[in-house]
Amino acid sequence: MTAETQRPRPTSGTGPPAGLTPDSLEPFRARLRGRLFQPGDAGYEEACQLYNGMIHKHPALVVRCADVADVIASVNFARERKLELSVRGGGHNGGGLGLCDDGLAIDLSNLRDVRVDPEARTVRVAGGAVWADVDHATHAFGLAVPSGIISTTGVGGLTLGGGMGHLTRRFGLTVDNLLAVDVVLADGRLVTANAQKHPDLFWAVRGGGGNFGVVTSFLFRACPVDTVIAGPMLWPLERAAEVMRWYREFLPAAPEDLNGFFAFMTVPPAPAFPEALHLEKMCGVVWCYTGDPAKADALFAPARALAPALDGVQPMPFPLLQTAFDGLYPPGLQWYWRADFVRELGDEAIARHVEFAERLPSMQSTMHLYPVDGAVHRVGPKDTAFSYRDVRWSEVIVGVDASPERAAEVTAWAKAYSDALHPYSAGGGYVNFMMEEGQERVQATYRDNHARLVEVKNRYDPTNLFHVNQNIRPDAQKPPRVAH
Ligand SMILES: Cc1cc2nc3c(=O)[nH]c(=O)nc-3n(C[C@H](O)[C@H](O)[C@H](O)COP(=O)(O)OP(=O)(O)OC[C@H]3O[C@@H](n4cnc5c(N)ncnc54)[C@H](O)[C@@H]3O)c2cc1C
Helix, strand or coil, X not given: CCHHHHCCCCCCCCCCCCCCCHHHHHHHHHHCCCEEECCCCCCHHHHCCCCCCCCCCCCCEEEECCCHHHHHHHHHHHHHCCCCEEEECCCCCCCCCCCCCCCEEEECCCCCCEEEECCCCEEEEECCCEHXXXXXXXXXXXXXXXXXXXXXXXXXXXXXXXXXXXXXXXXCCHHHHEEEEEEECCCCCEEEEECCCCHHHHHHHCCCHHHHCEEEEEEEECEECCEEEEEEEEEEXXXXXXXXXXXXXXXXXXXXXXXXXXXXXXXCCCCCCCHHHCCCEEEEEEEEECCCHHHHHHHHHHHHCCCCCEECCEEEEHHHHHCXXXXXXXXXXXXXXXXXXXXXXXXXXXHHHHHHHCCCCCCCCEEEEEECCHHHHHCCCCCCCCCXXXXXXXXXXXXXXXXXXXXXXXXXXXXXXXXXXXXXXXCCCCHHHCCCCCHHHHHHHHCCHHHHHHHHHHHHCCCCCCCCCCCCCCCCCCCCCCXX
């Protein structure tokens, strides 16, 4: 039995939409420049692969768009035939929201052009690019766009949810560096949204996810980032409470050109790590310093005074840091995660963290605390849809393993850990670190901005065509769409 035939089949139970006969499909196919895949076609199963190996979805049609015209045709076809519609950027979403069962999946993976304007310090990025594409193009000019920590993640999903990573404290969220988007709306129109044109839409896409249309092009401000002084420092897990207490005081007071996310981890048995540490459970901080190199030693001195068991901090090209974790987290792993925003790291919360870190169930399971202070705090909570700008950390608890047999175990650990820590959190969580957690959680995450997001949704997508996401429901949402 091949891996393909072992994969669970569609779970919706409705099967392929009845109206999709060859006759009805041919005029649509003829309008496309890209490829259209149906179940059974060569390449169909590959087009259904998601980053999270735990999730399997099987659309009736996958349209690998070649250009914006293909995106428009696909949106119109799905709307007119009342098909379930999903939009796939990099396919990294933990909940598998890039695909749907039985309906039409717009696949943007061939739209990956990146064009840097070094004079204007802007970057134009097509809607299906991944961050490795952007890092490669911008680094040639000593520039970078703030993004996440894994280079294979899609620009589309990460940006639309907010975007946090190694450059957050200094340059803000990814959305704080977004200048404009081209969006194919539910009615098939293409509009540009920026501070002047469709400002309501521009506000909403900066944190509101894929709720408002298909973004075919992003225009970013690029930041001067070239060689960074970066890497991990690791300490034995027995020292985790001490290191966390130190970190919670040190980082908020550190200059904004120093970023450092806290992590629990199991040291991979890889040559980059001393053999004595292989498979040891440890805690650490992954640093990224973008300031004056002459000041780096003084800045890192307090951390070094804590005598880390491993000090991997060194100068490196920014794209190298961006790819440092790609090998540890290849596509296809079993993946379950939960998230919360954190205002304060109290002693009690730290004690609970350490308890669960001692029970890390697999090598790739982890907990990260991403700083969301510094430049993030200089943008008001109502200035963009991303609301939680008054917290210090975005916490994500991740149960990961390569083996489907261990999926239940890593999931149970992540859920129990998250349940134990949730009472110490600020309320909502980062939408891009959520699975399928329901409307209450989505509303808690957008807080006061939720009502305005619903207004924008009413204006641009009143029938909720774009609902395979952390959904903002329009007021007049129709009952679940029935394929015909
Ligand atoms: C290993 C890993 C590491 C990560 N690290 C970080 C990190 O450091 N920082 C961070 O902020 N996040 C991080 N994330 C979370 C990531 O931001 C989300 O998983 C995000 O949804 C991925 O975007 P994607 O385009 O790859 O996903 P997809 O699965 O393709 O899409 C996710 C959602 O976005 C929508 N979407 C995607 N592209 C478009 C588009 N062009 N137009 C309209 N809608 C679109 C989809 O419809 C779907 O609802 C990480 C995820 C993984 C798996």
